[in-house]
Amino acid sequence: MRKRGVDHEREEDFADFYRGARDGCLRAVYAACGDRALAEDLTAEAFARAYASWGKVSRHPAPRAWVVRTALNTHVSWWRRRRREVAWDDAHDEALHEIPSGPDPRVLAALRALPRRQREVVALRIFLDLDTETTARALGIAPGTVTAHLARATAALRGALAPFIEQEKV
């Protein structure tokens, strides 16, 4: 039975988008922020905001990029408000290797070693398959900067993961 006052067409339209985009967006946010549970929360919140503004977001040229950008902005704005900076503890890196499943810890560590903007460019490229122009618009930077970030990130990742990739080939 349908509830009066609920826009079912809008909901179904959004639900279709959500089902098709949620995994890619989660993976992009996870790769960019490095924390699985936080990525889930941020991605779900970003999708909720997308629903709240669905009239606008549905007409966006890259709605999945809008979701990821919103999730990552939320992350950044949290940081800006918190302004609590402490030294990174080696124990965190050790804890990484204790994760029994999920992405390979070596891949996570390699991503984590990249500067934030490079991680974001890589995440949008890999998981949303965005071209340079769209990535630039999504991140609010110049296309040339995207190209430079991607080249540097890929070189760093290649260096960090080379032994792993060689091992996989064998």
Add this chain to the structure above:
Amino acid sequence: MIDQNEDEGVLAVIGSAFDGTHLTREPSEVIGRGRTLRRRRRTMPVLATLGIAGASLSIAMVAGGTTPNSDSAAFSVSTNPRTGAVEVKIYQFNDAAGLQEALADAGVRTVVNVDPVPTEVGRCRWAGVTEKLRMVNPMPGDDTSELFIYPSQDPPGSVYGINYYVVGDGDGRLMHLVSMSLLSGEPTGCFGHFHDPSPTPLAHASSSAR
């Protein structure tokens, strides 16, 4: 010279590493949260026009005769006697017992887990119950930091799980977070690790609504 195929191969390895990562939350859950955000956005301009957009307590009182149960530097809990809505705002997490008491006074059963040790895997998962995440807030000031609870509309036996935890972003910074979840009942503990099969005991006792 950079080998284009080699670069694509590196990116492919990273992409495939995340193949098992899925967002399992149902569309209805996301849409429900989206409706709340939309309602709030529609309400705010009206309040601003009236010149009362200011302190959250003032907003709540003018909007519906809300009665503050507790209003401190750490949190505020207010009840709207007309709608039965309990408005919760958390600014800092330094008074878990006080928050539980205020919510109990407002008729909301809660259970609290405090995990101040920074983790790579985020918040724990409640054990022995089904969980519906209602809010994650960064404390303070974010627009997601408030939650409206309608105790009479929640399923019988429901308990709100409040989770304080600390995560790092890999750049050497820590983020202090609070999540609130609607639980199907009293949890037996909280999974301290995302994949940890053995839940840990709760750091704070649960409360009953009064």
